[in-house]
Amino acid sequence: MSDLESHSHGIRDAAVVLPFAMAALLLPPLVLVFARPTLVAGIPLIILYIYSVWALAVLSAFLIARHLDLRERARRKEDAGVLG
Amino acid sequence: MLHADFVIIICLIYVAILFSVAFAGDRKARRNPGGWLSSPLVYTLSISIYCTSWTFFGAVGTAARDGFDFAPIYLGPVIVFIGWWVFLRKLVTVGRVHQTTSIADFISARFGKHPGLGALITIVALVATAPYIALQLKALTDSYQVLTHPAGAIVASSTILKPDYSVAFWLAAGLCSFAIIFGVRNLNVNEHHHGVIAAIAVEAVVKLAALLIVGLWVVLSIRGVPAEMFANAPVSLMQPADTFNVRWITLIFLSGIAVVCLPRQFQVMVVENSSERQIRTASWLFPLYLFLLCLFVFPIAIAGLNRLPAGANPDLYVLTLPLQEGRPHLALLAFIGGFSSATSMVIISSIALSTMISNHLIVPLALRFSVIPSASTQSVRRFILNTRRASVIFIVFLGFLYYWLSGTSSALASIGLISFCGVAQFMPGIISGLFWRRASASGVIVGMIAGFILWAYTLFLPSFGGMFFMPLSVIEGGLLGITWLKPYALFGLSGLDPLVHAVFWSLFVNATLLIGISLITEPTPLARLQSALFVDVFRRQTESEQRIMRRTARVADLRQVAERILGPREAVQLFASGQGAKRTVIASDDLLSQVEQRLASHIGAASARSMVSRVVTNETISVQELKRLAGEAEQIRAYSEELERKSRQVEEAAAELASANRRLREIDKQKDEFLSQVSHEVRTPMASIRSFSDILLHDRDMEEARRERFLAIIQNESIRLTRLLDSILHMNQMERGETAWPLELLDPEEALDQALESCEALAHSAGVRLERGQRAGPVQVLGDSDKLAQVFINLISNAIKHNADTAPLVRVTSAVRDGVYEVRIADNGPGIPPQERELIFIKFERGRYAGRSGAGLGLPISRQIVERFGGSLELAEDCKVGAEFVVRLRPVEASRARDVGEDAPPAAAK
Incomplete structure (x- = not known):
C-alpha cells in the first residue's frame, strides 16, 4: 500500500512539474540555444526543436493520464473488493 | 473557379449533415445521457473550437509572414492542458460540483453570488467577443468570395475584394437558426447541450482532416530537396x-489564459464537463490535436511562398494553393474546413453569451422591475427562453454590424488577439477565486473594470485606427494632448509591442487592484461561505450550505418559484423527494438549498439566489459556523500532521500495553501457582504435626519411646516448615533487593571443595558416583563464600537426588574459559525436556526434574544468589545425556581487586 501511495505521489509530482518544464523549454533563454540559422537535413533546427518539445509534452501528458487512469481503476476495484 | 451555386449546395448539404448529427445527439442524450456523447473524445473535440477560422487560415498566413509567430497561440493552451493537474482540474471540478452555467456565473457565484459582477463580466465578454464573431464572418465571406470569384481565386486573393455583405448576412442568419434550434431549445439542467456538442465534434474532425489532407498533398507534391524549399522561407524563420x-x-x-477565459471555451470545457475522466484525457488529446493541426503549417506556407505569385494573400494559401495546382475539390475541402471552424465558434459563442445575457442582465433586471410574467408557470420559462433566443440573434448580428462598419479595415486581422486580451481580464478573478480565500468581490470588480478600461484604451479603441470613438489625434498624441496618456505608450512606457504593452498594463493593474482591495475589505458572510466551498472543493464536496444558512420560507411560495423556472413536472418531483410524506407549511433549510441549487443550474447562482430571496422571510448566516468553516481548512493540515504523530504514539503505547498485559497475565498465573504450591507445601508438615499432636494429646498412656519418636517428628516437621518459610522470605527479600550481604574477594574453588565434601555422604548413601573432573587453578571472584557453597551444594545434591540411572554418575568440573570462571555439574539422569528449561528456575515450578521432593525453591534461589554476584546460572544447551548446570562468575583481576573489593559490584547494585 505504501509503495503504491509513494508511486502515485511521484505521478502527481510529475503532473505538476510537466507544464513548468515545457514552459522553460519554450521560453528564452533555453529556446535561444536552438534559435540558430542551422539546417538539419535541410530543415531549420528551430522547427525540429519546437515540434519535438511539443510531441514530448503530448507523450508525457499521455503517460501521466494513463497512469492516473490505471490507478483510479485499481482503486475502484479495491473499493469494490472491500464492499463485496 | 468554382461555381457559386455548387459551393452553396455543398455547404447546405454539410449543414444538413450537422443538423442531423445535432438532432440525433439530442435524441440520444435524452434516452441515455451517459453514452458516447459524454465520452472524453467528444469532449476533447468540442474544446477544439479554440481553433477558429482565424487560426485555420491565419496560422499559415502568419507563418508565411513571420515564421514562428503563429505557434504561441497553440503552445499556451498546450502548457495549460498538460498542466491540468495544477489548475484545470480544480476549475472543472468546481464548475461541475456547483453546476456552473457560464464564466459569469462561475465568478459571480464565487464572490457571494454578486449580481453586479455577473453583469460586468457579461458586458466585457460581449464587447470582446462581438469583433471576434465579425472576424469569423469576414473569414467565411472572404473564403467564399475567393473560391467563387469569376476572375479566378489567385487574382481574387491578390486584390482587395469588396466584401459581399449579403453572403455575410445569410451566413449570420443560418448560424443564428442553428444556435437557436439546438442551443436554446430548452432550459437545461446544467446547460448541457448534447446535440450541439455532437455537431461541434464532427466539425472538429472535419477541420483537422481538411488541413491534414491539404498538408499531406503539399508534402507529397514537393519536388527537390528541403533545403531548396526553405530558400524562399521568411527571414524570421531562417534567422529565428x-x-x-x-x-x-x-x-x-x-x-494560455484565453483558452480558459473565452466564454465559448469555458462553456465547452467547464459547463459541459461531466467527469474528471474527460479533462484527464483532454490533457493530452487536445495538445495532440493542436500538434496535428500545426504539423503542416510550414510546408503549406512555404509551398505558398514558392508557388504562388508574390501578391497573393498568405491568409488564403490553404485555399488558393490547391486551386493554383488545379485541384478544385481539395480547395473545396479546405473551404469546408474553414467553414467548420468559423461556424462552430460562432454557434458556441452565441449560446454561451446568450446564457450569460439572459442570466446576468435580463433576468436580474426583470426581477428587479417585476416585468417577468406571472400569469402561468409556462410563461416564465418561455420568457427566459425567448430572451436567450433574442440574445443569440443580438450577438450574431452585433458581430455582423461590426463587420459591416469596419468593412475592409485591416484592423480585423489582429482582432483575435485583441479579444484574447479582453477576456484575459477574467483570469485574476478566476485564479484568486480558486486559490485565495480572502479575494473579495469589490477587489475583483474594481480590478476588472480598471483592466477593461485599460484594455479598451490601449488596445481595443486604437485598433480602429481613428475610425471609431477614438480619434487619430488621441492615438498619436494622447488624451487631451497629454503625452503620458498615449494609448501605445501609457505612462511613458514606450518601445513595446502594442499587444505586450496592453497585456502588461491591463493585467498588472487588474491584479494589483484585486489584491490590494481584497486585503482591505471584509467579504460578506455569503462570499466567505462561497470562497470556502470553491477553494476547498477537493476537501469538502459533501458540505452543503444549509448547515450555515438559516432561512425560512413558506413551502407554497417556494413551490411557485420553482414551478415558474423548472416547470411543473420537475418541481413536483423536487418537492416530493425533498419533503417526504410530511406536509409542512415552512420549508426546511435543506429544501430551500435544494431548490436554489436547482434553479441555479438553469438561470445562474446570482439570479437563483435573488429569486429565492424574494420568498424567504428570514435569513441568517451563522457567523459561528462560518468562522469554523474558514478556520477549519487552515487547521486541517496542522491537525492531520498532529493526528499522524499521535496515532503513531498510540500504536506504540498500545503495543507496549499489550506486552505488559501479557506479562501481567503470566505473573498473575505464576502467583496463583505459587500460592497453591505454598499452601500445599505448608499443609503437608502441618497435617503431620496436627495428627501427631492429636495422638499425643488423646493417648496419655503412650510408651515413652513412641512418644519420643512422635515428638521428634513434630520437631522435624516444624523445622522443615520454618526452613521453608525462611527461604520464601529470603527469596522475596532478594527479589526486592533488600538483602545487602557484604561482598568479599574469595576463591570459588574453596567453596566448591567445601560443597563436594558436604555432598560426599549423600552421594555415598544414594549410591551415586561423585566424580571430580578437571579443576581451575586459583582464581578470585567477588561474593559470599557460604552462599556460593550453598549454591554448589544445591546443584550437586539435586543431581544426586534426581539421578535415576542404573549406574548413576555426577561429574563436577571447573575452568577459566575466555576470562570467565565456570563450574559445570553434570549428571547422567533423565535430563530436562526443552520446554521446561526455563521453568525450573521459577519459584515452585519444579517441573518433572525437580518434582519429587523439596519445595522447588532451590534453583530460583541459587540463580538469584549467583546473579547477585554478577554471574549466571543456567542449563547447558548441548548435553546428550542427563542435565548439566553451568555457573559462571567473572573473576576479579588482582590489580583491580583491591579497589573494587570495598564496594559492591555494579551487578549487585540493581
Whole structure:
C-alpha cells in the first residue's frame, strides 16, 4: 500500500512539474540555444526543436493520464473488493 | 473557379449533415445521457473550437509572414492542458460540483453570488467577443468570395475584394437558426447541450482532416530537396533568434489564459464537463490535436511562398494553393474546413453569451422591475427562453454590424488577439477565486473594470485606427494632448509591442487592484461561505450550505418559484423527494438549498439566489459556523500532521500495553501457582504435626519411646516448615533487593571443595558416583563464600537426588574459559525436556526434574544468589545425556581487586 501511495505521489509530482518544464523549454533563454540559422537535413533546427518539445509534452501528458487512469481503476476495484 | 451555386449546395448539404448529427445527439442524450456523447473524445473535440477560422487560415498566413509567430497561440493552451493537474482540474471540478452555467456565473457565484459582477463580466465578454464573431464572418465571406470569384481565386486573393455583405448576412442568419434550434431549445439542467456538442465534434474532425489532407498533398507534391524549399522561407524563420522576444512570452501567456477565459471555451470545457475522466484525457488529446493541426503549417506556407505569385494573400494559401495546382475539390475541402471552424465558434459563442445575457442582465433586471410574467408557470420559462433566443440573434448580428462598419479595415486581422486580451481580464478573478480565500468581490470588480478600461484604451479603441470613438489625434498624441496618456505608450512606457504593452498594463493593474482591495475589505458572510466551498472543493464536496444558512420560507411560495423556472413536472418531483410524506407549511433549510441549487443550474447562482430571496422571510448566516468553516481548512493540515504523530504514539503505547498485559497475565498465573504450591507445601508438615499432636494429646498412656519418636517428628516437621518459610522470605527479600550481604574477594574453588565434601555422604548413601573432573587453578571472584557453597551444594545434591540411572554418575568440573570462571555439574539422569528449561528456575515450578521432593525453591534461589554476584546460572544447551548446570562468575583481576573489593559490584547494585 505504501509503495503504491509513494508511486502515485511521484505521478502527481510529475503532473505538476510537466507544464513548468515545457514552459522553460519554450521560453528564452533555453529556446535561444536552438534559435540558430542551422539546417538539419535541410530543415531549420528551430522547427525540429519546437515540434519535438511539443510531441514530448503530448507523450508525457499521455503517460501521466494513463497512469492516473490505471490507478483510479485499481482503486475502484479495491473499493469494490472491500464492499463485496 | 468554382461555381457559386455548387459551393452553396455543398455547404447546405454539410449543414444538413450537422443538423442531423445535432438532432440525433439530442435524441440520444435524452434516452441515455451517459453514452458516447459524454465520452472524453467528444469532449476533447468540442474544446477544439479554440481553433477558429482565424487560426485555420491565419496560422499559415502568419507563418508565411513571420515564421514562428503563429505557434504561441497553440503552445499556451498546450502548457495549460498538460498542466491540468495544477489548475484545470480544480476549475472543472468546481464548475461541475456547483453546476456552473457560464464564466459569469462561475465568478459571480464565487464572490457571494454578486449580481453586479455577473453583469460586468457579461458586458466585457460581449464587447470582446462581438469583433471576434465579425472576424469569423469576414473569414467565411472572404473564403467564399475567393473560391467563387469569376476572375479566378489567385487574382481574387491578390486584390482587395469588396466584401459581399449579403453572403455575410445569410451566413449570420443560418448560424443564428442553428444556435437557436439546438442551443436554446430548452432550459437545461446544467446547460448541457448534447446535440450541439455532437455537431461541434464532427466539425472538429472535419477541420483537422481538411488541413491534414491539404498538408499531406503539399508534402507529397514537393519536388527537390528541403533545403531548396526553405530558400524562399521568411527571414524570421531562417534567422529565428528575434522571434523569441517579449512578444513570444506574452503570446504564450495570453493564449494560455484565453483558452480558459473565452466564454465559448469555458462553456465547452467547464459547463459541459461531466467527469474528471474527460479533462484527464483532454490533457493530452487536445495538445495532440493542436500538434496535428500545426504539423503542416510550414510546408503549406512555404509551398505558398514558392508557388504562388508574390501578391497573393498568405491568409488564403490553404485555399488558393490547391486551386493554383488545379485541384478544385481539395480547395473545396479546405473551404469546408474553414467553414467548420468559423461556424462552430460562432454557434458556441452565441449560446454561451446568450446564457450569460439572459442570466446576468435580463433576468436580474426583470426581477428587479417585476416585468417577468406571472400569469402561468409556462410563461416564465418561455420568457427566459425567448430572451436567450433574442440574445443569440443580438450577438450574431452585433458581430455582423461590426463587420459591416469596419468593412475592409485591416484592423480585423489582429482582432483575435485583441479579444484574447479582453477576456484575459477574467483570469485574476478566476485564479484568486480558486486559490485565495480572502479575494473579495469589490477587489475583483474594481480590478476588472480598471483592466477593461485599460484594455479598451490601449488596445481595443486604437485598433480602429481613428475610425471609431477614438480619434487619430488621441492615438498619436494622447488624451487631451497629454503625452503620458498615449494609448501605445501609457505612462511613458514606450518601445513595446502594442499587444505586450496592453497585456502588461491591463493585467498588472487588474491584479494589483484585486489584491490590494481584497486585503482591505471584509467579504460578506455569503462570499466567505462561497470562497470556502470553491477553494476547498477537493476537501469538502459533501458540505452543503444549509448547515450555515438559516432561512425560512413558506413551502407554497417556494413551490411557485420553482414551478415558474423548472416547470411543473420537475418541481413536483423536487418537492416530493425533498419533503417526504410530511406536509409542512415552512420549508426546511435543506429544501430551500435544494431548490436554489436547482434553479441555479438553469438561470445562474446570482439570479437563483435573488429569486429565492424574494420568498424567504428570514435569513441568517451563522457567523459561528462560518468562522469554523474558514478556520477549519487552515487547521486541517496542522491537525492531520498532529493526528499522524499521535496515532503513531498510540500504536506504540498500545503495543507496549499489550506486552505488559501479557506479562501481567503470566505473573498473575505464576502467583496463583505459587500460592497453591505454598499452601500445599505448608499443609503437608502441618497435617503431620496436627495428627501427631492429636495422638499425643488423646493417648496419655503412650510408651515413652513412641512418644519420643512422635515428638521428634513434630520437631522435624516444624523445622522443615520454618526452613521453608525462611527461604520464601529470603527469596522475596532478594527479589526486592533488600538483602545487602557484604561482598568479599574469595576463591570459588574453596567453596566448591567445601560443597563436594558436604555432598560426599549423600552421594555415598544414594549410591551415586561423585566424580571430580578437571579443576581451575586459583582464581578470585567477588561474593559470599557460604552462599556460593550453598549454591554448589544445591546443584550437586539435586543431581544426586534426581539421578535415576542404573549406574548413576555426577561429574563436577571447573575452568577459566575466555576470562570467565565456570563450574559445570553434570549428571547422567533423565535430563530436562526443552520446554521446561526455563521453568525450573521459577519459584515452585519444579517441573518433572525437580518434582519429587523439596519445595522447588532451590534453583530460583541459587540463580538469584549467583546473579547477585554478577554471574549466571543456567542449563547447558548441548548435553546428550542427563542435565548439566553451568555457573559462571567473572573473576576479579588482582590489580583491580583491591579497589573494587570495598564496594559492591555494579551487578549487585540493581
